[in-house]
Amino acid sequence: MREYETIFILRPELAGDAVDAFNARMKEVVTTSGGKVIRLSNWGKKRLAYRLKKCSRGTYVHLLYLADGRVVAELERNLRLSDNVIRHLSVLLAKDVDPATRQTEADVRMRGDAEDEGVSAPPALAAQPAIQEPAAPKEAAAAAAAAPAEAAVDEPEDET
């Protein structure tokens, strides 16, 4: 089988449980069409470098799996049809991978650089000094390094 990774960006409005449910469904699409999921990583809500479908933030999800091209096509079809997905990208990482040599790993959850601003923030207390923070931080560059380093694979190729 071939090793692929697909990254999709979900609308920022999609809440925690809905994100998990959607991700579980996508894993199922891979599995039921004959693929083997290695790992699903939720990178959390991140600020987008530019707007996509009027969203300035999005939840990044990284799916690593073994499959053949048909499975990728089926997964991408599902991603395209979903209103939750604002962008997706699939990349071929390696050819001729023996599925027996790759174990399924536990899901990974990371904190993005733009977690629910305003939603999870504690309500302002009257006792607190009235210091006005200057809007949202412009650059959240520090958290941009949160992307995971994948196992080194020679010469990745584009799929699709």
Added chain:
Amino acid sequence: MRKKVCRYCVDREAIIDYKNAETIRHAVTERGKIIPRRISGNCAKHQREITIAVKRARQLALIPCTATQLD
């Protein structure tokens, strides 16, 4: 003028990963354009990897496509 060498050939630790914006940030200009090989001195192989990585990162909105892309 000193001879430029490919920093990715010299430094094995220097990785190129489209998923990690930090690893490709210095491969583009402030305006977000890919720095050409004649300036950076990268070898053809690594420049090719950079180009692919930058384009993928742009697709995923991890890095901007242009200088003043506010929306």
